[in-house]
Amino acid sequence: MSEELMWIEKYRPKTLDEIVNQKEVVISLKRLVNEKNMPHMLFVGPPGVGKTATALAFVRDLYKDEWRNNVLELNASDERGIDTIREKIKERFAKTLAIGEIPFKVVILDESDAMTNDAQTALRRIMEIYARNIRFILTCNYSNKIIEPIQSRCVVFRFNPLSKDDVINKLKEIAQKEKVKVLPESYEHIYEISGGDLRKAINLLQSASLFGEVTPEIVYKIAGAIKPKEIREILDYIVKGRFLEARERVLKLLYEDGIPGVDVVYHFHREILKLNVPEECKIRLIEVLGDYEYRLMEGSNEEIQLNALLAKMQLVCKSYVK
Structure with missing residues (x-):
């Protein structure tokens, strides 16, 4: 698919009025547009809920036709690091005046939580140096990964998951x-x-x-996803003590369908709460899943760990299901 045909770009919201299900955030941002002013801002929320789209819609509404001349969009997780970000801001952006009636420019920094603490400390210094003529909009999935000195300099907007x-x-x-x-x-x-x-x-x-x-x-x-029905059938085998059948289905997912082991664990987790077993059994199963997900994330052999997981889950179910 060529870039110009990507639907996520073609149907990206152009104005704040087009943003989906972020009413409180949009109301606050519209007020800033009317005031023709803004603080540094931190947009927090899960992936795909419109953080970057909202940031771009906001600067479009703020600057109108001059938005491209007054906005610099960067990805903070860029492997070239904070030195490149510092250079782009300092050498190519901060030294020129804003165009139009808004007296400052805006830097949109995506995936800020992917930065190391050292990089964030350097970013904080950049925010201090250029606070007079540059405002920052940072986006992140996890606010706890943003150092406190940056959070304290920003107004935090939390984005709702989409229904x-x-x-x-x-x-x-x-x-x-x-x-x-x-x-x-x-x-x-x-x-x-x-x-x-x-x-x-x-x-x-x-x-x-x-x-x-x-x-x-x-x-x-x-x-390359697993149908919920397949996961439910595997869990049903486990509850009924049919280990070999459950193992055969899991190995098919692993080797024939190419599903990563950690994804199998993720899908188990989603379906376990729907199982017709006692609540305490569900709690124990979730604890077991957490242990084996960690092992898989650490690089352990997928087949061995998934076999062990199935065996452990069956033992748990045997203790609660008669």
């Missing part, structure tokens, strides 16, 4: 405009696979549309 209706309605809107045929049940599956990440959902819809009519089968094939 199923928010995501599905946006997908339907795009499908209609792009004249894509989508089986109605496919929207639900796209939402489940994307985990509420609208950016991921739109990319998945566009990829699936290349195969013609968008069906659940195509969606799962494109995403």
Whole structure:
């Protein structure tokens, strides 16, 4: 897919009025637009809820036609590091005056929580030096990974996770405009696979549309995801003490479908709460999953760890399910 045809760019909100399900944030930002002023800001929320889109919509509304001349967008997790960010701000951006009636420029710094503490300390210094003529909008998934001196210099805006209706309605809107045929049940599956990440959902819809009519089968094939039904069947084998059958299904996911072991654990976690077993059993199973997810993240052998996980889960179920 060529960049100019990417739907996430084509349908990115252009103004604050187009932002999905962030009412309180939008109201506050509109007030700043009317005042023609702003503090440093920190946008916090899960992936794909519109943090960067909101930042860009805000500067568009603030600067109107001159926004490109007054805004610098950088990715803070860029491997070139804080020195490149410092150079771009200091040498190419801070030395020129803002164009238009707004007396300052804006730097949008995406994925700020990916920066090391040393890089954040350097960033704090940049924010101090250029506070007079530059404002910063930082975006992050986890505010606890942002050092306190930066947080204290920013007004924090927390972004809500998008609801199923928010995501599905946006997908339907795009499908209609792009004249894509989508089986109605496919929207639900796209939402489940994307985990509420609208950016991921739109990319998945566009990829699936290349195969013609968008069906659940195509969606799962494109995403390389596991159908909830498969996970429920494996868990049912475990509850019933049918270890070898559960193992066979898990190894198929691992070797034939190419599903990473940690993803298998993630899907187990999502379905365990729906199991028809006592609450205490669910709690123990979740504890077990946490242990084995850690082992897999540390690089342990996937087949061995998943076999051990299934065995441990079966022993737990045997203690609670008669």
